[in-house]
Amino acid sequence: MTPVHPSRRRVLGMGAAATAVAGLGAARLVPPAEAGPRAGRIDVHHHVLTPKMREWCVRNGLLPAQGGPRWGNWSLTETLEVMEANGIAAGVASQPAPSAAFRDRRLALSGPRLFNEENARLVSDHPGRFGFFAYVPLLHVDIAIREAAYALDELGADGVILMTNDGTRYLGDRAFEPLFAELDRRAAVIFTHPGPLPGTEFEVPGMQDWIADFMLDTTRAAFNLVASGTMERHRRISVVLSHAGGFLPYIGGRIEHAGRTGRGPAPEVFRRALRRFHYDTAAPPSPYATPTLLKAAGHKRLLYGTDWAQNTASEVRFTTRGIERDPSLDDRARAAIRRGNALRLLPRLAGRRA
Secondary structure, three states, X not given: OOOOOOOHHHOOOOOOOOOOOOOOOOOOXXXXXXXXXXXXXXXXXXXXXXXXXXXXXXXXXXXOOOOOOHHHOXXXXXXXXXXXXXXXXXXXXXXXXXHXXXXXXXXXXXXXXXXXXXXXXXXXXXXXXEEEEEEOOOOOHHHHHHXXXXXXXXXXXXXXXEEOEOOOOEOOOHHHHHHHHHHHHOOOEEEEEOOOOOOOOOOOOOOOOOOOHHHHHHHHHHHHHHHOOHHHHOOOOEEEEOHHHOOHHHHHHHHHHHHHOOOOOOHHHHHHXXXXXXXXXXXXOOOOOHHHHHHHHOHHHEEOOOOEOXXXXXXXXXXXXXXXXXXXXXXXXXXXXXXXXXXXXXXXXXHHHO
């Protein structure tokens, strides 16, 4: 992620919108052999904020009417230009609004429904270019269940986006068991997205929360899903961890130590979950983390992700080039990460692109 101002801790808004698109005249990054309408990258970490979504956010005090963070002014034209410049065939739209944005039950009913219907319209208007993960409000589990069912069963969502915590509880909390039971029944894909660490307003001077706190938040959520038994109880769900899984793959030895000493999940349970999670590349993992991530999960669990439009066009290009040039990856792994893994995970999107 790139720095944004003001801090996302102080903005109850969407992590999705356009930034100035610089340097789009660069050569396409997708190899010529992959060119064509049925080829190209699938971006699973792709944020969208349509005009109607923005209008709703402004009307309800989640974004300012004027100015505000640059990602609050998403543009379809710029998005398609960035996709074209980076050989991105399709983006799976999501809106990672902090759970606190929907504390009010009225907003929890109206906001997610608007977002998800707007997402479905975007998919309908641009067949094959977009999919979407439906937003569901964690603070209201009954609404979350109904919205997930509506989005998956009627709107054709490719999965759901769950924030990693609701402000006081992580995803493995028993309060969310009814939601996970419904998602498991549908064999749903769950895209998780981090936010500020709950219970603290402290920020390290000069270190915005997205640099490390978001990574820890993802790690906490993943650990909680394993330690609570949620992953074991619900074998049909598929869970995507943002930003290469936070710190999870890199502290595996410490987690297994906790399990051996009775202070964490059994090592074999953790290892099973580690290779069951999916991980997107919007950290980006290259070049520092890729070897460990490959050792922990294997290339078939890695998904191309850019964090557009939270990221700038230049950072999308940097992430994409990093994957193509990463010496830890061979051609087979790169092809799987570009699109193969995502199309296998998201059959509805694959069908729209057939």
